[in-house]
Amino acid sequence: MINFINILFYSLGVILPILIIVVALIKPSKNKLKNVLNKFLVAVIIFLIFYIVKVGGINLMKKINDNNEIKTEHLTTETTKNTTTTKNTTKATTTKEVTVSNNQNGLKIIDGILIVNKTYSLSKDFIPKNTYKDATGLKYCSECIDKEAYEQYKLMKSDATALGLNIWIQSGYRSYELQESLYNKYVARDGKTAADTYSARPGHSEHQTGLAFDLNSITDDFQYTDEGKWVNENAYKYGFILRYPKGKESITGYKYESWHLRYVGVELATKLYNNGDWITLEEHFNLTSEYKN
Ligand SMILES: [Zn+2]
Structure with a gap:
């Protein structure tokens, strides 16, 4: 048009x-x-x-x-109701030397990578720095998405478009308060145990970092679409990882999410892509992802 x-x-x-x-x-x-x-x-x-x-x-x-x-929320399918949480039984180790730091804001940063999972969280007032001004198509805050991540996303999107594929950000940055209301809604609907397998508790969502994007439909079907397949095979070239890969549920603490990308830079993303056999941040940095209670 x-x-x-x-x-x-x-x-x-x-x-x-x-x-x-x-x-x-x-x-x-x-x-x-x-x-x-x-x-x-x-x-x-x-x-x-x-x-x-x-x-x-x-x-x-x-x-x-x-x-x-941006008309839909962080949608989840009915199948999530049947997903059960499994305990962290296997923890891969890594021989890589890493610089671990817990800065004054309580952030867990390893080799420059901000870690947010069930073990490591963000404070209520954490907001991303170095953001892209006026990113389009973002529902909650058009100035809260990481600049580098968004520029890389745009590159990825334009390459996908050239191939006739249509990818878009359904959900980018989400504030602590928004995550809190989403999580509470899911708990009320599915119960806490089920909700914890697909929705992060407030402060524990990567979306608060401004480095994570949910693409397109945010449904399990995304993996079977041409867009989903292409993203799985190519996102690493732009510095994105599939944060919650298939078969790694007990390590990440989340069910497989084909639509959730996390920006970590091309170098680390290429390592974690691992020729299609995704390695998680938890495995790579030898971290846990478990709530304390
Ligand atoms: Zn997500």
Whole structure:
């Protein structure tokens, strides 16, 4: 639709005024200067009218698109009700030397990677720094998403678009308060044990970091779509990991989420991609992901 508006603008708003001026210049006339100036004025008016229509039309279309893209919440399917929590029985070890730091805000940062899971949380007032100003399509805060992560996402999206795939952010940054209300809603619906397998408790959601995105439908079906398959195979090239891979539920503490990406940078993402056999942050850094209570 935006393309159509552009074509209309260039074919009528630009070409038509040029034609009018050219004709006025070629046409023999008694008062040529006056004639050309009159036609020029007409051309400018036509250009302005179409330009206003174009800008107004595109803004309207963007608004409609944004509304469509963000209409649903962090959806979960009925199957989550049947998922049971399994205890952390296997913990992979790593021989990698890492710098572990717990900074003054209580954040767990390892090798520059901010860790948020069931063991490590963010304070209520934590808000992301170095954010992208005016990211489009984000429901809750268009200025709260990490700048580098969002720029890499845009790159990924445009490469996907070139292949005829359509990916979008259904849920990006979420505040502590919003996560609290979502989690409470899920607990009321499915009970605490089930809710803990698919929804983070407030302060424990990666979405509060501004580094995590839920793509497209946020449903289990996403993995079977062309977009889901492509994301699984290619997201690491842009620095994203599949944070909750299949078969790693007991390590991450969450059920498989084909739609949830976490930005960690290309170098680490490539390691964790592991030729399609995803390694979790918990395995890589030898961490637990368990609530204390
Ligand atoms: Zn998510």
